[in-house]
Amino acid sequence: MTATSGGCYRSASLDACHPSxxxxxxxxxxxxxxxxxxxxxxxxxxxxxxxxxRQPRPDIVHTSVYLPEAAHExxxxxxxxxxxxxxxxxxxxxxxxxxxxxxxxxxxLKAKSERKGR
Numbered sequence: 001m002t003a004t005s006g007g008c009y010r011s012a013s014l015d016a017c018h019p020s021x022x023x024x025x026x027x028x029x030x031x032x033x034x035x036x037x038x039x040x041x042x043x044x045x046x047x048x049x050x051x052x053x054r055q056p057r058p059d060i061v062h063t064s065v066y067l068p069e070a071a072h073e074x075x076x077x078x079x080x081x082x083x084x085x086x087x088x089x090x091x092x093x094x095x096x097x098x099x100x101x102x103x104x105x106x107x108x109l110k111a112k113s114e115r116k117g118r
């Protein structure tokens with residue numbers, strides 16, 4: 001098979017080996033014609049860094065937390081039993097840690113940040 005200028009393929013061997021190939025020759029010719037009549041649209045490039053379904057959230061900061069395997073397993077088990085996400089349990093813990101240190105509740109922090117226009 002050899003590529004044509006439109007990105008289609010044509011079989012030179014079919015013409016050489018079977019000059020009266022009948023139906024097979026028509027299929028090859030139809031394939032070449034169809035490719036020229038209905039070109040395949042280019043594949044859109046996908047940004048590998050961001051999933052397509054996520055919307056940017058300027059009020060959220062992404063961070064990573066490294067946990068001992070046993071702590072992660074305990075969080076998974078608790079989340080499963082409570083039918084919540086691990087994220088929800090971690091957010092509860094952050095809320096408790098901030099309150100212990102004298103910070104207001106997260107809802108108040110968020111409202112204060114929004115009033116500043118951040």
